[in-house]
Structures are given as C-alpha cells and as structure tokens.
Amino acid sequence: MLRSQNLYRVLGNAENFTTILRGVDVTIGRREYVSIVGASGSGKSTLLYLLGGLDRPTQNDPETQKPFDPPSRVFIGGEDTTGLGETQLASLRNEKCGFVFQFHYLLKEFTAAENVALPMLKLGKLSRRDAIDKAVGLLKQFGLADKATRRANRLSGGEQQRVAIARALANDPAVLLADEPTGNLDRKNGDRVAEIFDELGSKGQAIVMVTHDTALAKRAGRMITMEDGRIISDVGREGAGTPRNE
Numbered sequence: 001m002l003r004s005q006n007l008y009r010v011l012g013n014a015e016n017f018t019t020i021l022r023g024v025d026v027t028i029g030r031r032e033y034v035s036i037v038g039a040s041g042s043g044k045s046t047l048l049y050l051l052g053g054l055d056r057p058t059q060n061d062p063e064t065q066k067p068f069d070p071p072s073r074v075f076i077g078g079e080d081t082t083g084l085g086e087t088q089l090a091s092l093r094n095e096k097c098g099f100v101f102q103f104h105y106l107l108k109e110f111t112a113a114e115n116v117a118l119p120m121l122k123l124g125k126l127s128r129r130d131a132i133d134k135a136v137g138l139l140k141q142f143g144l145a146d147k148a149t150r151r152a153n154r155l156s157g158g159e160q161q162r163v164a165i166a167r168a169l170a171n172d173p174a175v176l177l178a179d180e181p182t183g184n185l186d187r188k189n190g191d192r193v194a195e196i197f198d199e200l201g202s203k204g205q206a207i208v209m210v211t212h213d214t215a216l217a218k219r220a221g222r223m224i225t226m227e228d229g230r231i232i233s234d235v236g237r238e239g240a241g242t243p244r245n246e
C-alpha cells in the first residue's frame with residue numbers, strides 16, 4: 001500500500017545540511033497495522049509524513065549534488081509520487097490516506113458531524129445530506145452518536161480526538177496514518193483511542209502509527225524501530241520472506 005525506496009530527507013543546503021532520513025526502505029501491506037517507535041528526533045514523524053505524501057523526499061545527495069542511487073522515492077498505492085505536481089499529490093493523498101495528529105485540528109465552530117463530513121464534501125462524491133449521514137454513522141461507531149450536533153469546541157479532549165479519527169476515516173482511506181494519536185490524552189481517553197485502533201486493525205484497516213508509548217506500539221501487529229534516520233528493527237512484518245502485497 002505504501003512503499004519507500006532508499007528514502008532520504010535532508011534539510012538545508014550543500015554547505016550546511018542535516019540528514020533526517022538516511023535511505024529508508026519500507027513496505028506497508030494493505031491490511032497491516034504498523035507502529036513506528038524510536039527516540040525523539042530519530043525521524044519517525046518525518047517518515048510518516050513522507051509515506052503519506054505530506055512532504056517530499058530529497059532527490060539529490062547534498063554532498064555530490066547527484067541523485068541518490070537507487071533514487072529516493074515514495075509509492076502510494078503502487079503509484080510513484082516523484083513526478084506528481086502538488087495538486088496531483090494532494091488528490092492521491094486525499095483518496096488513499098487519512099491522518100490523525102496529536103492535536104486534532106477540528107474546526108471549532110463546526111459541529112462534530114460537520115467536521116467529519118468536510119473531507120467527504122471536499123472530495124465531492126457525496127451530497128451534503130449523505131455526507132452528514134455517513135459522518136453520524138462514523139461518530140456512532142466511536143461512541144459519539146449523541147455528540148454529532150455539538151460544536152467541536154464543546155467536546156472534551158478525548159471526544160475531539162475520536163471525532164478526528166472519524167474524520168480521518170471519512171473517505172474510506174486505504175491507510176490511516178497517525179502521529180502520536182494518544183499523545184495529548186489522559187490514560188482513560190488514550191485507552192479508548194487505542195481500542196479504536198485495535199478494532200480498526202483487526203478489521204483489516206491499514207494503519208501506520210508513530211508513538212512514544214511502547215504499550216500502545218506493541219498492540220500493532222508489526223513494530224518498526226528507528227534510530228538516527230534509519231530503521232534498526234522491524235518485527236512482525238507481514239509475509240516476511242515472501243513477496244509482499246502492496
């Protein structure tokens with residue numbers, strides 16, 4: 001579903017640069033629940049954003065000014081994102097990926113259902129009424145049926161994060177990408193979010209989740225550990241040793 005090839009992310013210029021990712025090769029299968037752990041600054045979020053098309057790989061080695069060999073690339077749903085323009089990349093991303101961040105970024109003046117319906121309306125495949133109906137269904141799934149018409153700024157932090165998860169799932173993404181989804185929640189609300197991820201994972205929703213929480217990370221079927229811009233361990237990979245399903 002997602003794949004990186006010799007993935008590099010370098011910040012700065014030829015004289016003064018910082019290498020954040022150093023040739024990461026990773027494939028995420030279409031039904032895998034994967035967690036990414038590692039020390040702060042090891043490159044976890046950068047990898048997540050690149051895999052989800054929110055950022056772009058660095059093409060040239062800053063030392064030689066020549067392309068990395070093999071080329072530094074990301075494939076989303078089998079499609080090479082290298083040559084895509086911003087609009088094309090955004091539409092591929094909107095179609096295939098749903099994002100959950102540590103902070104929910106809901107529109108606070110909108111209701112829970114409106115927040116969840118927005119990505120559907122943006123994609124333009126559903127009428128407003130159908131989008132709201134689908135949004136209410138998603139909210140129900142996460143125990144928020146009675147909160148659908150409440151404004152986002154009148155929900156608790158845990159409820160807001162569950163609305164954000166519903167929003168991320170609004171367009172039935174092939175993969176859900178989450179960056180510290182429980183990072184801003186207390187234990188009880190964090191557990192609730194973890195249970196939602198477990199349930200989604202067990203239904204075959206592909207998930208890639210960055211977390212500092214080892215207990216949460218261990219709930220995923222596969223755990224990737226990063227250090228200094230590289231993957232240093234990858235445990236529980238689907239079909240290890242056999243050709244993988246992208």
Ligand SMILES: Nc1ncnc2c1ncn2[C@@H]1O[C@H](COP(=O)(O)OP(=O)(O)OP(=O)(O)O)[C@@H](O)[C@H]1O
Binds near residue numbers: 039
């Ligand atoms: N836009 C940026 N400008 C400068 N440095 C950056 C930028 N983005 C990331 N970095 C640096 O790159 C390194 C990797 O960042 P990244 O956020 O991917 O790490 P992380 O493993 O997710 O860390 P954390 O667990 O603290 O969120 C860090 O040292 C960070 O300071």
